[in-house]
Amino acid sequence: MSSSSPLLAVEGLTRRFQGLVAVDGVDVAVREGTVHGLIGPNGAGKTTCFNMISGVLPPSEGRVSLDGHPLDGLPPYRRTARGLARTFQNIRIFSEMTVLENVMTGMHARLTAGLGILWRSPAFRAEERAAKARARDLLGFVGLLAAADHRAGDLPYGDQRRLEIARALACEPRLVLLDEPAAGMNPAETHALLGLLRRLRDERGLTLLLVEHDMPLVMSLCDRLTVLNFGKRIADGTPAEVRRDPAVIAAYLGAQQAEAQTGAVPAEASGHPAEAAR
Numbered sequence: 001m002s003s004s005s006p007l008l009a010v011e012g013l014t015r016r017f018q019g020l021v022a023v024d025g026v027d028v029a030v031r032e033g034t035v036h037g038l039i040g041p042n043g044a045g046k047t048t049c050f051n052m053i054s055g056v057l058p059p060s061e062g063r064v065s066l067d068g069h070p071l072d073g074l075p076p077y078r079r080t081a082r083g084l085a086r087t088f089q090n091i092r093i094f095s096e097m098t099v100l101e102n103v104m105t106g107m108h109a110r111l112t113a114g115l116g117i118l119w120r121s122p123a124f125r126a127e128e129r130a131a132k133a134r135a136r137d138l139l140g141f142v143g144l145l146a147a148a149d150h151r152a153g154d155l156p157y158g159d160q161r162r163l164e165i166a167r168a169l170a171c172e173p174r175l176v177l178l179d180e181p182a183a184g185m186n187p188a189e190t191h192a193l194l195g196l197l198r199r200l201r202d203e204r205g206l207t208l209l210l211v212e213h214d215m216p217l218v219m220s221l222c223d224r225l226t227v228l229n230f231g232k233r234i235a236d237g238t239p240a241e242v243r244r245d246p247a248v249i250a251a252y253l254g255a256q257q258a259e260a261q262t263g264a265v266p267a268e269a270s271g272h273p274a275e276a277a278r
């Protein structure tokens, strides 16, 4: 692909739920090697976009392509094989498994020893050793190596979120969709997350599409932002451009400032309890 075409191209993406248009003709172009933020107030349609991009929800209209190849109609696992990984707004880890085993569940699609698994052939064992080494490398990268053999459900909340990221990386993706990775994190955890996401881009060359409510994190990390409100794209540009866009200030930042000023709803917690059911 030419350097000017985006890694992920979303065009005219639309999703209707009965009478509600949750996502309405949204375009997003994510350039390779960038962190692209998808932001907007609660209910704007961000998670619904992620569900359509990752293939868990069919769009009513619109197209999604990765590196110029259409993904339309492909199930999630085939999109993963094409290099697309995601984490979820509500943590999904296997609590009873160890931290290391959780990372390894992210790479099973890549194990190739086939029937050797039945009699634990040398090829299978070599592959398993390599998989373990890679899983440990990923745990080191996210700062969880010391917890490799702990039960995943016993990890503190922020560590569970980083474990999800390590598992998403296990399938060797080109693009990772992260849905509110900082939700529920304390300031120290959020700061560590910011450093981790930066290193994914700068050291591993990964492309990230990020939904996140933490504005300082979004503004300092993202190369570009797309802003949704009531399902529609209302702005697209650099953080500096978006920050001074009157439509954005009115729809989103303004609302958050108003909340912070009145103290009626803590910015961190706004909307999350209602979303917890999804």
Ligand SMILES: Nc1ncnc2c1ncn2[C@@H]1O[C@H](COP(=O)(O)OP(=O)(O)O)[C@@H](O)[C@H]1O
Pocket (backbone or CB within 6 Å): 017, 020, 022, 040, 041, 042, 043, 044, 045, 046, 047, 048, 049
């Ligand atoms: N499965 C669904 N059925 C009906 N309405 C839904 C469903 N999923 C999301 N919605 C609605 O679509 C809108 C966008 O939701 P969502 O994508 O979760 O927003 P965000 O992630 O930006 O907070 C909301 O009004 C939500 O209630």
Ligand SMILES: [Mg+2]
Pocket (backbone or CB within 6 Å): 046, 047, 048, 089, 275
């Ligand atoms: Mg959401």
